Every structure is written in C-alpha cells, then in structure tokens.
Amino acid sequence: MRRLGELEAEIMDRFWRWNRPATVREVVDDINRTRPVAYTTVMTVANILHTKGWLSRDGKEGRAWLYEPVRTREEYSAALMEDALGASEDRPTALVHFVEQMKPDEVAALRRALRAAGRRPKQ
Structure with missing residues (x-):
C-alpha cells in the first residue's frame, strides 16, 4: 500500500476526525483556515481518493457529493x-x-x- 500524499492525508484527516459525511466545500473551508487551497484541487484529490477506494461518494447535498471514509x-x-x-x-x-x-x-x-x-x- 502506498502512503497517502500530503494533501491526501490532510483531506483524510478531516474525514477521520469529523467521523461524518462531508462535502469538498467543507474540506476546502477547513483547510483554508490554515493555508490557501483551491476548491478544484481538493475536488480532484477527493475524486482520486474515491477512485483509490479511500472515500465513498454516496449521497448529495444539493449538487455536491457527500464523501466519507471507507477505512478508518x-x-x-x-x-x-x-x-x-x-x-x-x-x-x-x-x-x-x-x-x-x-x-x-x-x-x-x-x-x-x-x-x-x-x-x-x-x-
């Protein structure tokens, strides 16, 4: 298993701490408290984590996917x-x-x- 990249780990950390489904917007807003990151960058990495099997993408909040971790x-x-x-x-x-x-x-x-x-x- 490959170790998560820096932004992947930062995104997964939020999902693990929150222990609930969340949108990319929520993740972006939280990361932006400490450093700037573009919505599209986080969206791309969330899609990659979904493809790798780290995040599920089941429901929607408006038009945005709700992601949650597959593994702890x-x-x-x-x-x-x-x-x-x-x-x-x-x-x-x-x-x-x-x-x-x-x-x-x-x-x-x-x-x-x-x-x-x-x-x-x-x-």
Missing part, C-alpha cells in the same frame, strides 16, 4: 505497518526491534490486541 485511520496505520514489515527479510527480528521501541503502555495494548486476535475465528 487505524486500518490505514495497520496497512502501513504491514508494508513496513514486508520490507524486512526477517520479520520476527523486525518485530522484536519494533516492540523494543514501544512504551510500556503500548506493549500492554499490544498484548491485549494479541489476546483478542487469538480469540477471533480465522477468515
């Missing part, structure tokens, strides 16, 4: 971690190095996640 921020992060592990020829050693860098509360969360994953049926 956490699913995106997990896919990035999977890709990073895939770059290693020795995944177990890479995992050890990763875990050694974690804080104790993160290690505890990892243990809980492993226990929960072990209880789920295989797909």
Whole structure:
C-alpha cells in the first residue's frame, strides 16, 4: 500500500476526525483556515481518493457529493505497518526491534490486541 500524499492525508484527516459525511466545500473551508487551497484541487484529490477506494461518494447535498471514509485511520496505520514489515527479510527480528521501541503502555495494548486476535475465528 502506498502512503497517502500530503494533501491526501490532510483531506483524510478531516474525514477521520469529523467521523461524518462531508462535502469538498467543507474540506476546502477547513483547510483554508490554515493555508490557501483551491476548491478544484481538493475536488480532484477527493475524486482520486474515491477512485483509490479511500472515500465513498454516496449521497448529495444539493449538487455536491457527500464523501466519507471507507477505512478508518487505524486500518490505514495497520496497512502501513504491514508494508513496513514486508520490507524486512526477517520479520520476527523486525518485530522484536519494533516492540523494543514501544512504551510500556503500548506493549500492554499490544498484548491485549494479541489476546483478542487469538480469540477471533480465522477468515
């Protein structure tokens, strides 16, 4: 999986934080609070994110599409971690190095996640 580009990530961040469908206009207005960006630029990137499967485009508000994320921020992060592990020829050693860098509360969360994953049926 390819990492999101800078504007893609900025757009997705808004959808993930808002946790609701939104129009390109809403995204543009929010980004413009901190820096200028053209409506057409955000519209183009939203269409690209839709084509890539990151945003769905189901309803309309007037003539404008309502977009919402297909995957969560956490699913995106997990896919990035999977890709990073895939770059290693020795995944177990890479995992050890990763875990050694974690804080104790993160290690505890990892243990809980492993226990929960072990209880789920295989797909």
